[in-house]
Amino acid sequence: MKALEWMGNSLRILDQTRLPVEINYQLATTYEDVAKAIETMAVRGAPAIGSAAAYGYALGALQYSGEFEGVHDHMEQVKNRLAETRPTAVNLFWALRRMEDRLREQHGETDLAKIRQALLDEAETIAEDDRRVNRLIGEHGNPIVSEEANILTHCNAGSLATVEYGTALGVIRAAHDTGKKVHVYADETRPFLQGARLTTLELMNDKIPVTLIADNMAGFLMQQGKIDLVIVGADRIAANGDTANKIGTYSLAVLAQAHGIPFYVAAPTSTIDLKVPSGQDIPIEERNPQEMREVFGVQVAPADVPVYNPAFDVTPSKLITGIITEKGIVSSPYSVNLLKMMVRS
Numbered sequence: 001m002k003a004l005e006w007m008g009n010s011l012r013i014l015d016q017t018r019l020p021v022e023i024n025y026q027l028a029t030t031y032e033d034v035a036k037a038i039e040t041m042a043v044r045g046a047p048a049i050g051s052a053a054a055y056g057y058a059l060g061a062l063q064y065s066g067e068f069e070g071v072h073d074h075m076e077q078v079k080n081r082l083a084e085t086r087p088t089a090v091n092l093f094w095a096l097r098r099m100e101d102r103l104r105e106q107h108g109e110t111d112l113a114k115i116r117q118a119l120l121d122e123a124e125t126i127a128e129d130d131r132r133v134n135r136l137i138g139e140h141g142n143p144i145v146s147e148e149a150n151i152l153t154h155c156n157a158g159s160l161a162t163v164e165y166g167t168a169l170g171v172i173r174a175a176h177d178t179g180k181k182v183h184v185y186a187d188e189t190r191p192f193l194q195g196a197r198l199t200t201l202e203l204m205n206d207k208i209p210v211t212l213i214a215d216n217m218a219g220f221l222m223q224q225g226k227i228d229l230v231i232v233g234a235d236r237i238a239a240n241g242d243t244a245n246k247i248g249t250y251s252l253a254v255l256a257q258a259h260g261i262p263f264y265v266a267a268p269t270s271t272i273d274l275k276v277p278s279g280q281d282i283p284i285e286e287r288n289p290q291e292m293r294e295v296f297g298v299q300v301a302p303a304d305v306p307v308y309n310p311a312f313d314v315t316p317s318k319l320i321t322g323i324i325t326e327k328g329i330v331s332s333p334y335s336v337n338l339l340k341m342m343v344r345s
């Protein structure tokens, strides 16, 4: 199951809002289609959002039919529309910057077909890089997993959240593929249920043993000695290592520390935002209250109950044992080590 796939002149997006009950695909032919798919979370997960936005930008160029003089203004509109979809995952802005840089490199080029091709090539390269990077995250992370391990994960940081393979689930896949006996506890991840709906599905498809738990069960499992390791993904990592990830991640990190359990974040370097000094500066998305009042369209709370629905929280770096990237594992002191890693080619 692929989160997204380029079909030649459109982007095929697996609609993750209906999984695992329905397998529906959306065909995005305009940048507006892609923006809506990101907003509604048909496509979600930081690297997948970044890759989708890159294709959205390329679609923006493909659909342009005005005078050549207007193309740069049009592309600015395309970028702004895609950039306003979701605020937390920095991969979105990282990918759009790459696309803009590629457009800037076309300065002086007057053949629109060549500009379009260059942007499409860049979107393809971003997708290809993500495939490669996730495999490397798996390789680097594999040594932290013992021969037999019960691993807790939160949300979905798998192939559905990336172009392929996954980050946190990439590490788990690598461990499983090298013959380790891994068993995963998947948090259901209220309110969007990425753990219940997506992580379980992905792992079951790959025949990796998985058990679903409700979010509020993690502490009890740790107390019972049922968890050896926690691995989660990330949406934005600040320069000091503070990490924004799906709401509920912070609670897991506190619990892991209280029980002496290693807590790892797995993410590509495109998720690291050195411009943001600490977690306090990471914008946290708040989503529609209906996501809390309803589950799959079924009302579960009074229709008018006030709701607070932050989609992410921030785990302070002092609770993080290590950050697994495609360049290796970084640990404390993060302010020094993240910078060192980022300047290394």
Ligand code: MRU
Pocket: 044, 045, 046, 047, 089, 154, 155, 156, 157, 158, 161, 162, 166, 167, 168, 194, 232, 233, 234, 235, 245, 246, 247, 311
């Ligand atoms: O709201 P979502 O589903 O986009 O949030 C996804 C997460 O929080 C993931 O853990 C994160 O993006 C990493 S995905 C490899």
